[in-house]
Amino acid sequence: MDWGRAKTVLIVAFFALNIVLGYQLWLEWRERIDSTVDWTSLPAEARQIMQEKNIRIEAKIPTDTPSLRDITYKQQVPAGTAGDQRIAIEPPRETRIVFNNKELQQALGEVIPDLTRYQFDYYGSAGEGEYAFNRTVEGLPLFDAKLILYYSEQKIQGYSQDLIETLPSEGGPDQKVLPATQALTSLILKKYLPAGAAVKEVQLGYHGQGIFNSDTQVAAPSWRILLEDGGVFYVNAASGEVSTDKETSLEPLSVP
Secondary structure, eight states, X not given: OOHHHHHHHHHHHHHHHHHHHHHHHHHHHHHHHHTEEOGGGSOHHHHHHHHHHTOEEOSOEXXXXXXXXXXXXXXXXXXXSOTTOOEXXXXXXXXXXXXXXXXXXXXXXTTSTTGGGEEEOTTTOOSTTEEEEEEEETTEEEEEEEEEEEEETTEEEEEEEOXXXXXXXXSOSOEEOOOHHHHHHHHHHTTOSOTTOEEEEEXXXXXXXXXXXXXXXXXXXXXXXXXXXXXXXXXXXXXXXEEETTSOBOOOOOOO
């Protein structure tokens, strides 16, 4: 056997493998970089108003515009409980597990129903002594269906949960959502954002106004824009309609 030639072949194969792996890493890095932009990507008019009103956008602005449709779901209530009733966790668990999904599932997966379907909402966890999670549907958060973990003394003491069942949607075909930059720009130009506001997060998910006196609800693809002071705006990613957590609809946004 020609060991010299075999060694050369192995060296060439090793370098070729490194090139392939390096290219894959570059593509992944490029994809992450291209998936968000910052406030400098907004139109000049919006940036001028931001400067005049001292509005800060500290969040990365997503660039993805997937095609989505409204979702339909049914609210469920665990047997023997009210939907917003706090259920004790015995024994209490360490709060650190909230930040490690694997540990969270191991510690509470058999305690909290459908826990794997809830996603930690870091910026939405504004309540004192509370960690908030959103139910996910097709990989996106449903902002109206929450799991709240209550903690004190570094221990998770209990939880409350919105349990839902997704239903077949009867809406039309999927539609490409409005860009997040357009939603933000319109909020600024329409002067929804108050002076001194700081945008902490811009996230795509589902949000609905709620159907009065009905267990069946419809939620539309929406951009959730969270402010530093806890304020929140939802921009319907199809119609541009704006609403808040207080279930009020505001004037639909015009296309800038």
